[in-house]
Amino acid sequence: MxxxxxxxxxxxxxxxxxxxxxxxxxxxxxxxxxxxxxxxxxxxxxxNPGGIKDRTALYMIDRARERGELLPGAPVVESTSGTLGLGLALVGVLYGHPVHLVTDPGMEPIMERMLAAHGAVLHIVTEPHAEGGWQEARRQKVAEVLAELPGAWCPNQYHNPxxxxxxxxxxxxxxxxxxxxxxxxxxxxxxxxxxxxxxxxxxxxxxxxxxxxxxxxxxxxxxxxxxxxxxxxxxxxxxxxxxxxxxxxxxxxxxxxxxxxxxxxxxxxxxxxxxxxxxxxxxxxxxxxxxxxxxxxxxxxxxxxxxxxxxxxxxxxxxxxxxxxxxxxxxxxxxxxxxxxxxxxxxxxxxxxxxxxxxxxxxxxx
The missing domain is CATH 3.40.50.1100 (Rossmann fold)
Structure with missing residues (x-):
């Protein structure tokens, strides 16, 4: 890491x-x-620099910072297949948050290299969940990474209004x-x-x-x-x-x-x-x-x-x-x-x- x-x-x-x-x-x-x-x-x-999810990454991070849920310099941890990862990497660079992204082997190699180049830390799950597939496996890994990083925050894109x-x-x-x-x-x-x-x-x-x-x-x-x-x-x-x-x-x-x-x-x-x-x-x-x-x-x-x-x-x-x-x-x-x-x-x-x-x-x- x-x-x-x-x-x-x-x-x-x-x-x-x-x-x-x-x-x-x-x-x-x-x-x-x-x-x-x-x-x-x-x-x-x-x-957009990274695609449509630049918009949601910026908005979710801004609102979380305004509410005090995401403190200055705190890590951001999220599950992504790629596009939101680019948006979060952008926000991490702009606002000074370390960005940890959980993905799976289906992510394109070029996307892995782009995210790493933008400073994101990648965590790749190796097996799909028996019922929820790769997305559930990624969500469970997100919980593990959050527990390892004090003060870390997750946007929870699937359920965040x-x-x-x-x-x-x-x-x-x-x-x-x-x-x-x-x-x-x-x-x-x-x-x-x-x-x-x-x-x-x-x-x-x-x-x-x-x-x-x-x-x-x-x-x-x-x-x-x-x-x-x-x-x-x-x-x-x-x-x-x-x-x-x-x-x-x-x-x-x-x-x-x-x-x-x-x-x-x-x-x-x-x-x-x-x-x-x-x-x-x-x-x-x-x-x-x-x-x-x-x-x-x-x-x-x-x-x-x-x-x-x-x-x-x-x-x-x-x-x-x-x-x-x-x-x-x-x-x-x-x-x-x-x-x-x-x-x-x-x-x-x-x-x-x-x-x-x-x-x-x-x-x-x-």
């Missing part, structure tokens, strides 16, 4: 790195998903850039940005529809937990920041479908990203093709392509995992009940329920 000492905090100033967080651009996307004038607007959160509150400014940016939005498309992992952006937009756009994008093998919307290749969306636990009542429908996308989509974006639009971006673009493109002409669709692209050079954009990796074999169908399968069957390819459901609430009410009925 590296030295826990840390440099003095950097005083933010208007032209420092904090000035690069937020106010990200929009890109109009039609081909290869739709034919003009149909298409959708992509919010390019990869233009500040994760949701962080995205009010992003909602304001979208409202200013687009004026009105009919459909918002977001990947769902911790549930923070989908809940926060939708909540902010609905203050002036009460009829907004929110479409969630999950991965096959994720438990968030009632599917059984399975091993997952995709990082940054999906979960093997039930994050309480997911606002189930906010969603009009949910889509599940398979890894090969996300790879196809991310690579087509790179070929035709230049702007692209990894698993979440590929999955979100696939769903947003279908909505652009099938909704009435003139429907204004905004899709959030959480990051850029750089951390995915060893996975999504690596032919050897993709061949080894059978990710280059097929073009996605033109439309998803549709289910009336998210638990009616296990999905293995692009599918959608327009009845969105909280699996934990359903389990509680079912148990009470018995």
């Amino acid at each position: 590296s030295d826990l000492s840390c440099p003095a905090p950097v005083t933010p100033f208007p032209h420092g790195v904090l000035g690069a967080v937020g106010n990200t651009p929009l890109l109009w996307i039609d081909t290869p998903f739709a034919t003009a004038p149909r298409g959708f607007w992509a919010k390019l959160e990869g233009f 500040d994760n949701v509150g962080a995205y009010g400014p992003l909602a304001d940016e979208l409202a200013e850039q687009l004026g009105s939005i009919d459909i918002l498309v977001c990947a769902v992992g911790t549930g923070g940005h989908s809940a926060g952006i939708a909540r902010g937009l609905r203050k002036t756009m009460p009829d907004l529809s929110l479409v969630g994008v999950d991965t096959v093998g994720s438990t968030i919307f009632g599917q059984p937990a399975r091993p997952r290749l995709m990082r940054g969306l999906g979960s093997s636990i039930y994050p309480r920041n997911v606002d189930y009542t906010a969603f009009s429908e949910v889509h599940w996308v398979a890894p090969a479908e996300a790879v196809w989509s991310a690579r087509r974006l790179a070929e035709r639009q230049f702007a692209t990203g990894g698993w979440s971006v590929g999955a979100v673009a696939l769903v947003a493109g279908w909505l652009a093709r099938t909704q009435p002409e003139g429907t204004r669709i905004a899709a959030v692209f959480p990051d850029g392509p750089h951390r995915y050079f060893d996975t999504v954009f690596n032919d050897d990796y993709c061949r080894a995992n059978q990710l280059l074999s097929a073009t996605p169908p033109d439309a998803p399968d549709t289910m009336d009940d998210s638990g009616a069957q296990e999905v293995t390819r692009w599918s959608r459901c327009t009845t969105v329920t909280d699996p934990m609430h359903l389990a509680t009410t079912t148990g009470a009925a018995r």
Whole structure:
């Protein structure tokens, strides 16, 4: 383990790195998903220094410091698959907090090197939890690291309401850039940005529809937990920041479908990203093709392509995992009940329920 000492905090100033967080651009996307004038607007959160979770890392840390929960120079410990880790590393550099990140062998090698370069200490769990998978194993390791570091604080991104509150400014940016939005498309992992952006937009756009994008093998919307290749969306636990009542429908996308989509974006639009971006673009493109002409669709692209050079954009990796074999169908399968069957390819459901609430009410009925 590296030295826990840390440099003095950097005083933010208007032209420092904090000035690069937020106010990200929009890109109009039609081909290869739709034919003009149909298409959708992509919010390019990869233009933040580390990605969309720079916003939530800064907000959660600021609020914790204001409340006195995080003391000056105290360590920050969190579980991450990568993007929040970059945001926390940024905050650690700016405010002088040692940052300890718990991850698993699925983290891309380039991400490990980037986080280490930014001064973060990595703790890698070696075995998944029998029921909660890698995420539960990581959470348990977080508890161990917290116990070892006096005064350490954990943001607890899965359940911290500040994760949701962080995205009010992003909602304001979208409202200013687009004026009105009919459909918002977001990947769902911790549930923070989908809940926060939708909540902010609905203050002036009460009829907004929110479409969630999950991965096959994720438990968030009632599917059984399975091993997952995709990082940054999906979960093997039930994050309480997911606002189930906010969603009009949910889509599940398979890894090969996300790879196809991310690579087509790179070929035709230049702007692209990894698993979440590929999955979100696939769903947003279908909505652009099938909704009435003139429907204004905004899709959030959480990051850029750089951390995915060893996975999504690596032919050897993709061949080894059978990710280059097929073009996605033109439309998803549709289910009336998210638990009616296990999905293995692009599918959608327009009845969105909280699996934990359903389990509680079912148990009470018995």
